Amino acid sequence: MTDSTLPINIGYWLLAFSPIVLLLVLLAVLRWKAPEAGPVGMLLAAVVALVFFRTPFETLAVGVGKGIWDAVFILLVIWPALLLYRVGTAAGAFDALRRGLSRYSRNHVFLVLGFGWVFASFMQGIAGFGAPIAIVAPLLLAVGVRPVYAVAIPLIGHAWANMFGTLAVGWIATLQVVDLDDEISTALITAVLLAPVTLMAGVTIAWMAGKGRGVRVAWPLILIISALHAGLQFVIMYWEPLLSAFLASTVALAALYPLSRWSRYREPARDVRERPAMRDDAGEGDEAESEPTMGLGWALLPYAVLTLVAVVTLAVPPVVDLLDQIEFGPPFPGADTGFDVVNEGERPYSPIAPFTHPGFPLAVAVLTTWLVYRARGFYAARRRQEGSQPIWSSLATDATPASVAILSFLVLAAVMEHSGQTDVLAQGLEQVSPPLVYAFLANVVGLIGAFMTSSNTASNVLFAQLQQGVAAGTGLSGNAVVAAQSAGGAIGNAVAPANIVLGTGTAGIVGQEGAVLRKTLPWTVAAAVVIGLLTLLFV
Amino acid sequence: MNELRWLLLALMLFLVALPALSAGTETDVPPLWWSGLALVTAAGLIPVALRYTPSGDDGED
Numbered sequence: 001m002t003d004s005t006l007p008i009n010i011g012y013w014l015l016a017f018s019p020i021v022l023l024l025v026l027l028a029v030l031r032w033k034a035p036e037a038g039p040v041g042m043l044l045a046a047v048v049a050l051v052f053f054r055t056p057f058e059t060l061a062v063g064v065g066k067g068i069w070d071a072v073f074i075l076l077v078i079w080p081a082l083l084l085y086r087v088g089t090a091a092g093a094f095d096a097l098r099r100g101l102s103r104y105s106r107n108h109v110f111l112v113l114g115f116g117w118v119f120a121s122f123m124q125g126i127a128g129f130g131a132p133i134a135i136v137a138p139l140l141l142a143v144g145v146r147p148v149y150a151v152a153i154p155l156i157g158h159a160w161a162n163m164f165g166t167l168a169v170g171w172i173a174t175l176q177v178v179d180l181d182d183e184i185s186t187a188l189i190t191a192v193l194l195a196p197v198t199l200m201a202g203v204t205i206a207w208m209a210g211k212g213r214g215v216r217v218a219w220p221l222i223l224i225i226s227a228l229h230a231g232l233q234f235v236i237m238y239w240e241p242l243l244s245a246f247l248a249s250t251v252a253l254a255a256l257y258p259l260s261r262w263s264r265y266r267e268p269a270r271d272v273r274e275r276p277a278m279r280d281d282a283g284e285g286d287e288a289e290s291e292p293t294m295g296l297g298w299a300l301l302p303y304a305v306l307t308l309v310a311v312v313t314l315a316v317p318p319v320v321d322l323l324d325q326i327e328f329g330p331p332f333p334g335a336d337t338g339f340d341v342v343n344e345g346e347r348p349y350s351p352i353a354p355f356t357h358p359g360f361p362l363a364v365a366v367l368t369t370w371l372v373y374r375a376r377g378f379y380a381a382r383r384r385q386e387g388s389q390p391i392w393s394s395l396a397t398d399a400t401p402a403s404v405a406i407l408s409f410l411v412l413a414a415v416m417e418h419s420g421q422t423d424v425l426a427q428g429l430e431q432v433s434p435p436l437v438y439a440f441l442a443n444v445v446g447l448i449g450a451f452m453t454s455s456n457t458a459s460n461v462l463f464a465q466l467q468q469g470v471a472a473g474t475g476l477s478g479n480a481v482v483a484a485q486s487a488g489g490a491i492g493n494a495v496a497p498a499n500i501v502l503g504t505g506t507a508g509i510v511g512q513e514g515a516v517l518r519k520t521l522p523w524t525v526a527a528a529v530v531i532g533l534l535t536l537l538f539v
Numbered sequence: 540m541n542e543l544r545w546l547l548l549a550l551m552l553f554l555v556a557l558p559a560l561s562a563g564t565e566t567d568v569p570p571l572w573w574s575g576l577a578l579v580t581a582a583g584l585i586p587v588a589l590r591y592t593p594s595g596d597d598g599e600d
Contacts, residue, residue, distance in 0.1 A: 035546060036590045039583035058564060061572040064579050065560030068553055123577055330561035347565075400546045406555045411579065 004341045006420045006427070007052075013428035015052050016421035019045040019412055020452065026494035027497060028518055033511035034501045035401040038408030038514040045412045054338025059418055062335040066349055067414030070328055071407040071498075073352060074130060074454065078406070078502050080362035081134035082398045084302055085392070085506045087370050090389035091378035092293035093302070096140035100296025101143065108278055109217050109268030110265040111143045112209040114256050116153035117202055118225055121165075122253045124158040125246035126310040128166030129358045130454065130502040132158040135306075137507040144282025148512055151503030152519035153205050153277065155494040159527070160198035162490035163190055164233060164245035166358070167314055170456040171241055174486060177461055178468045182479055187241045188234065189483035189538050193443075195230035196530050197491060202226055210272035217269050221259055228252040231366050247316065294373075294382040302369040309361035323355035341420035402505035405513075406454075409498045413452040417462060422452070426466050435474040440532035441538040442481045443466055443488030447528055450492025454499045471539075480538035484531060491527045494520045545585055552582035 006012070019041045026037035046064075049055040088094055105111055115136055123132035133154050140150035161171045171187065180186050202225060206218035214224075232248035237476075259265050275282075292299075313320055329348030336342045354360060372381060382389055416422045426445050433441055445467060449459025464485055471481040493499055500513045500520075540548075556578035563571030 030591070033586075035549075035586045039586050043583050057576065058569070061560050061576050062564050064576065065557055065564065065572075066556045070581075072554075072557070245545065269572070325571075330557065331565045332561060333564050335564070335566075349561075396547065397543060400543055400550055403550050404546050404553070404582070407550070408583060464549070 004420060004423065006341065008340045008424060008427045008431055008509070010428075012052070015048050016416070016424040016428075018048060019416065020422075020448070023412075024517075027514040028521070029514075031514045032400065033269050034405035034497055034504070034513040035408075035510070037513075038405045038412070038497065040110070042408040042412040042415070045415045045419075045421065048421065049415055050217065051156070053341075053419040053421060055419040056335075056337065056507075058134055059335035059337055059343070060415065062332050062343065063414045063418030064411050065330065066332055066418075069349060069405060069410030070414060070453070070458075071410035072352070073357070074406055074410070074498060074502075075403055076116055076357055076359035076454050077129045077131050077362065078134055078351070078505060079395075079399055080359050080366050081131060081502070082402075082506055083395055084135070084362060084366045084369065084392045085138045086391045086398070087366055087373070088299075088302060089390050089394075091369075091373040092382040092383060092385070093299040093306045093369075093373070093378075094138060096146070096292035096294045096296060097139065098142040098301040099292050099297055101516070103296070105260045105266050106268045107217070107244055107265045108144065108271050108275065109206055109209045109214045109272060110221065110260065110280065112140065112145060112240050112277060113202065113205055113221060113225075114260075115139045115143065116145075117157035117205050118249070118252050118256055120154035120158040121161045121198070121229060121245075121249040124161035124165035125249040126160070126165075126167070126307070126314055130499050131358050131362065133214050133499055133503040134506045135303075137503045141507060144279050145277050146279050147507040147509040148515045148519065149208055149277035150507045151500065151509070151516045153208060155499060155503065155516070155520050156201050156204055156523050159491050159494045160194045160201060160229065161245045161249055162450075162493050163194060163486045164241060165249075167246060168242040168244070170486065170489065173457045174460045174482065178464045178482060180479060180482065186479040187237050189480055190486045191230070191234040191237050191244070192538075193483055193487035193531050194490060195226075196534070197487070197527050198229040199226040200523065200527055200530065204329070208277040210269060211274040211276065211422070213272040213274070214269070217264070217272060221265065224255060225252050228255060229406060243315075269427050280537055290385055293378045293385070298316055298373075298376070298378070301372060302365045305368045306361050306365040309364045310358070313356055313360060314358070320356055323524060324353045326355060327351040327353040335418060337420055339420055340388065341418070341423065343418050368525070398505045398508065401510045402501045405501045406498045409452075409454065409501075413458075416452065422449075423466070426463055430466075430470045435476050436536060436539070438470060438474060439481065439484070439535050442484035442535060443491075443528055443531040446485040446488025446490075447492035447495075447524070450489040451496050454493065454496035456486070456489035456493060459492060460486060467484065476539045480535055483538070484535040491524050491531070495524045542589055545589055549582040549585040552578045552585075556582070
């Protein structure tokens with residue numbers, strides 16, 4: 001990467017930035033649907049690569065192929081997640097969930113924070129790769145949240161857990177691309193930079209649920225959960241970074257039960273009158289309706305199965321070692337450009353291990369749920385109440401546009417990487433920034449990487465080495481700059497179009513990605529500023 | 540064909556392109572990877588074309 005002859009100047013920087021700008025303008029300003037905007041960005045990235053970045057067609061072919069394979073990895077999460085939603089809907093599980101939970105808490109602020117922040121973080125701790133968004137959005141719909149907010153809330157709520165979530169795959173990947181002089185310091189600085197992110201998520205989600213009064217109701221909950229998320233992640237980091245987010249988010253989830261017994265969170269928040277995130281017809285669970293088809297226990301079955309299978313297949317080392325032996329991926333040769341940007345050949349490229357892939361627990365949960373619900377007659381009961389509930393045609397309606405969007409986003413990212421556009425973006429920031437300004441902006445580089453790839457891990461693989469090199473050249477602390485890169489990558493997931501599409505797919509609002517982006521972008525910018533300021537303390 | 544089916548076709552084109560791109564570049568068979576690039580280009584143009592095509596069918600199942 002560092003041996004390339006890429007021209008680093010404002011013209012090339014703007015050219016490299018143009019596909020991202022186009023994507024943002026189409027989605028957030030012109031309000032195009034993601035399946036329409038994504039391919040336009042993808043085609044622009046390819047044209048820029050061919051015309052300006054001296055990218056041979058064969059190198060473009062390698063980049064496009066790798067992008068499609070990267071997208072397949074995500075699609076294997078979204079398809080079973082969407083199916084789980086449809087299987088649950090057709091059996092009346094979400095209706096039962098909403099009314100069952102109202103026995104424990106009828107406080108909408110508590111429920112929105114519980115699902116959108118605490119449960120989403122827990123799911124990120126084990127599954128990741130967008131699964132928290134795809135799983136939590138329908139749950140929020142079930143408790144009366146408006147669809148756009150149902151997607152935006154888990155995007156914000158799970159962001160802090162991206163770096164050390166999914167059993168710290170982002171951290172493992174970072175250690176593979178950079179040699180840190182002090183690994184534990186870097187991990188601890190990253191944990192410190194992520195601490196305000198979870199606090200900001202709690203406050204923002206409470207604000208969405210009930211403006212200022214919502215925050216006033218929620219503040220003890222926000223402080224307790226933030227302390228558990230950030231504090232435990234920091235402490236566990238000394239012992240085992242790989243489990244830090246998982247254990248912290250698990251304890252936070254467990255803390256919801258005693259909190260739900262507190263009258264403050266058990267009873268409706270009646271004095272919270274402004275409720276931007278809630279539907280107008282969202283009641284407090286005391287409306288007269290026909291009996292749900294199942295009890296709360298049956299409605300929670302898929303999540304129990306999901307959690308159990310995920311923990312066994314993703315967190316128990318001997319099981320993981322055994323299951324990881326089966327893996328496959330397409331081979332790709334090395335490819336370079338006229339600017340000497342070299343991409344090594346990989347055979348296989350980024351192999352998928354199907355039994356430790358995060359889609360596997362989802363698939364097991366779908367199959368188990370379908371069999372059990374069918375055996376207990378929940379589908380028949382729901383049909384009698386609501387008429388026919390098609391599963392497969394609904395799945396196609398949800399999954400197809402979302403899949404096209406994700407494919408085009410990931411191809412865009414791979415083309416930018418293989419042509420050197422990604423390098424120009426990062427090196428351009430490096431060249432114009434004095435050291436302290438660079439330290440402030442280091443997290444923005446990680447953010448851009450995550451925006452492009454929807455992955456903290458991919459962002460760090462792309463940029464961590466470069467960031468460390470800049471730190472060494474400018475006298476900044478490499479540990480702190482890599483930590484800022486990681487924290488930026490975490491919050492970048494809240495605005496990544498591929499992640500947004502995961503949510504709009506399961507919330508049934510494909511096409512409203514721009515509306516979701518307008519909700520998550522201000523939070524992400526604010527979080528980037530806070531991380532940037534905090535980074536200055538460590539460089 | 541309704542919009543959903545066109546998008547399903549775009550999805551299939553993306554996925555069919557993958558083995559062509561991998562095998563074509565790995566074994567250095569240009570017609571194969573060129574066909575992969577053509578499939579991806581077609582897949583990318585379908586949703587854009589749909590945006591500017593008057594829809595006569597909402598595609599409700």
